[in-house]
Each structure stands twice: as C-alpha cells, then as structure tokens.
Amino acid sequence: MLDKYKNIDGYNIRYRDTEGDGPVLFMTHGIGASLETWDLVAERLPDTVRVISWDVVNHGLSDFSKQPYGPDDYATLGWSLLNALGVSxxxxxxxxxxxxxxxxxxxxxxxxxxxxxxLNAATLGVETPMPFRLMTLPILSGLLSKPGKIAIDNQIKAIFHSSYNASIDVKKVIHRNVMRDGAQKAFADTLKVMTNIKGQKRELVEHSLSILSSTSAPVLFIHGQEDSVIPIRHSIEAAAQTSNAEMISIDQCGHTPQLEMPQKIVDSLMPFIADTMPESKRAVGPAPI
Structure with missing residues (x-):
C-alpha cells in the first residue's frame, strides 16, 4: 500500500488504505510505533476487507503537535480521519x-x-514497567527518553518475545521512529498523559473498563503470554467484565502479536468479523502469502 496524507485539524496525517467497498478495519498502533506494525497482518487479509492503518499525531511520519496527545485526543482525531475518508x-x-x-x-x-x-491493550490495568514510570519524572524523563542506540535496543528488547527475530525492515522502522527529531520528546509527553510514577493512571483504567462493561459490540481480546510491558492479566480481567467478549492468549509472544504472530492474528480476526461481510464472501480465507 502507498502512503497517503490527509490534513486533519491542521496536521498532516499519514495513512494507508486498501480502499474498496468491503467492511472497514481501522488499525491503530501503540506508543512510539507507527502504521508499519500492521503491514504483516494487512497483507494476509483477503481483499474483501478494506484495511486502513494510520500514524497518529506525534508518531511515525505524521506531523508533531504543539501539545501532548492522549487516548481521548487521538480517538477524536481517528474519527476525523474516518469522516474525511467517508467511512461510516x-x-x-x-x-x-x-x-x-x-x-x-x-x-x-x-x-x-x-x-x-x-491486542495487548493499554489502560486495562495499572501495572506498567518501572522505566515507563520513571520517565514521567521531570529530570529522568529527558535522560531515559534520549534517542540513540540504547533507546532502540531497549524498545526491541521490551516489545518482542526473546524468540522473535526482528527483520531488517522492522529494525529500520524502529530506528526511524526513535531517531526522528522530536519523536522521543513526543513519546515522553504522551506517556505522561497516560502514566505516572504509580503506573497507568487509574482514572484512564476505570474509564476503559467502564466503556467495555457497557458496550454491546463484540470485543476480541488478544494478548501475548510473555508480554513484559502489559501483563496478560489485564486483558483476562477486562474480558471477564465485558459481556460480549472473547479472550485469546498467544504462547511465546510478547507485546506486539501483529508483528510476532501475524497469521495467528488473521486466523483469529476473520471469524470474529465474518458477519460484517456479505454472506457469499464469508468463507473467503486469508490471502495467499
């Protein structure tokens, strides 16, 4: 897919869109990451699904904002992008x-x-790694988020299971994201919106669980069992509080299942969203690899 850009609320937002008239799947990456984390899943999905992935503000190749963004700000921006693309x-x-x-x-x-x-969703529980918590402190923030080889190596070590061998392309994207001017400050600023020295902010966690407990939409929780960033317990407990939920745990997988186990994600996702497609196309499986 080719990169495209839309000016949303004064910011140029990078996105990719397979287009077509199929049901839309809107993919959002994690903190410090970018839309490339979804490429391996997107290329395995059948062309009956319209896939849209994006770089949120302050990430990837989208513009930087003058103020930090949190989940609520990004959610509003996400709907603005979908509105601009005519997605209902x-x-x-x-x-x-x-x-x-x-x-x-x-x-x-x-x-x-x-x-x-x-997938390994944030704000479902308070626990988060100590380096993230320390990064919210004024003096340590600049030191721990300083761009360089250490920051790149630490990110790779944190988000992937030890058995995962990141490709050259994946490492290049991580290097670009970390080393882009302003990226690490933006990372730290976003982190401070979501986290404090005690962990993920309790009010954000309570809000997320309240939304999930009251939704009638089907919710699929997927979590790598060996995630060192967000404990799998968060997803298990959130799924238990969600009325229309399914929980899938993936063995030997860390914080980014869509990169580490893309085919398992596709195999889990397609039955989950099958009822969004015309009946004649529901039996269509993943695209050949």
Missing part, C-alpha cells in the same frame, strides 16, 4: 496505546463500531 461503519483494531484509543473511539461513536479487537 468500522471495525476497530488497536495494539497497546492503540487499544486504548480504539476503546475511546468506541465510546465516542458506539453506533458506528461493529467490532473491536484489542
């Missing part, structure tokens, strides 16, 4: 912070969301 009904899919954003999008326009898939 959508299935939402988010990883980590992208999961928190997807939950907020569900809250803002529940009548427009057919399904929501949450």
């Amino acid at each position: 009904q959508v299935s939402l899919m988010g990883n980590s912070m992208g999961g928190a954003i997807s939950i907020r999008m569900l809250s803002l326009a529940p009548e427009r969301v057919t399904h929501i898939a949450l």
Whole structure:
C-alpha cells in the first residue's frame, strides 16, 4: 500500500488504505510505533476487507503537535480521519496505546463500531514497567527518553518475545521512529498523559473498563503470554467484565502479536468479523502469502 496524507485539524496525517467497498478495519498502533506494525497482518487479509492503518499525531511520519496527545485526543482525531475518508461503519483494531484509543473511539461513536479487537491493550490495568514510570519524572524523563542506540535496543528488547527475530525492515522502522527529531520528546509527553510514577493512571483504567462493561459490540481480546510491558492479566480481567467478549492468549509472544504472530492474528480476526461481510464472501480465507 502507498502512503497517503490527509490534513486533519491542521496536521498532516499519514495513512494507508486498501480502499474498496468491503467492511472497514481501522488499525491503530501503540506508543512510539507507527502504521508499519500492521503491514504483516494487512497483507494476509483477503481483499474483501478494506484495511486502513494510520500514524497518529506525534508518531511515525505524521506531523508533531504543539501539545501532548492522549487516548481521548487521538480517538477524536481517528474519527476525523474516518469522516474525511467517508467511512461510516468500522471495525476497530488497536495494539497497546492503540487499544486504548480504539476503546475511546468506541465510546465516542458506539453506533458506528461493529467490532473491536484489542491486542495487548493499554489502560486495562495499572501495572506498567518501572522505566515507563520513571520517565514521567521531570529530570529522568529527558535522560531515559534520549534517542540513540540504547533507546532502540531497549524498545526491541521490551516489545518482542526473546524468540522473535526482528527483520531488517522492522529494525529500520524502529530506528526511524526513535531517531526522528522530536519523536522521543513526543513519546515522553504522551506517556505522561497516560502514566505516572504509580503506573497507568487509574482514572484512564476505570474509564476503559467502564466503556467495555457497557458496550454491546463484540470485543476480541488478544494478548501475548510473555508480554513484559502489559501483563496478560489485564486483558483476562477486562474480558471477564465485558459481556460480549472473547479472550485469546498467544504462547511465546510478547507485546506486539501483529508483528510476532501475524497469521495467528488473521486466523483469529476473520471469524470474529465474518458477519460484517456479505454472506457469499464469508468463507473467503486469508490471502495467499
């Protein structure tokens, strides 16, 4: 897919869109990441699904804002992008912070969301790694978020299971995202909106769980069992509080299942969203690899 840009609320937002008239799947990445994290899933999905992925403000190759954004701000921006693309009904899919954003999008326009898939979603529990918590402190923030080889190596170590061998392309994208001027400050600023020294902010967690407990939309929770960033317990407990929920755990998988186990994600996703497609196309499986 080719990169495209839309000016939304004064910011140039990068996105990719397979287009077509099929049901729309809107994919949102995690903090510090970018739309490329969805490429391996997107290329395995059948062409009966219209896939849209995007770089949220302050991430990837989208513009930087003058103020920090949190999940609620990003959710509003996500709907603005979909409105500009003429999308009315959508299935939402988010990883980590992208999961928190997807939950907020569900809250803002529940009548427009057919399904929501949450991969290792943030704001489902308070626990978060100590380095993230320390990064919210004034003095340590600049030191711990300083761009360079250490920041790149730490990100790779944190988000992937030890058995995962990141490709050269994946490493290049991580390097670009970390080393882009202003990216690490934006990372730290966004982190401070979501986290404090005690962990993920309790009010954000309570809001997410309240939204999920009251939704009638089907919710698919997917979580890597060996995630060192967000404990799998968060997804399990949130699924137990969600009336129309399915929980899938993936063995030997870390914080980014869509990169580490893309075919398993597709195999789990397609039955989940099958009722959004015309009956004659529901039996269509993943595209050949």
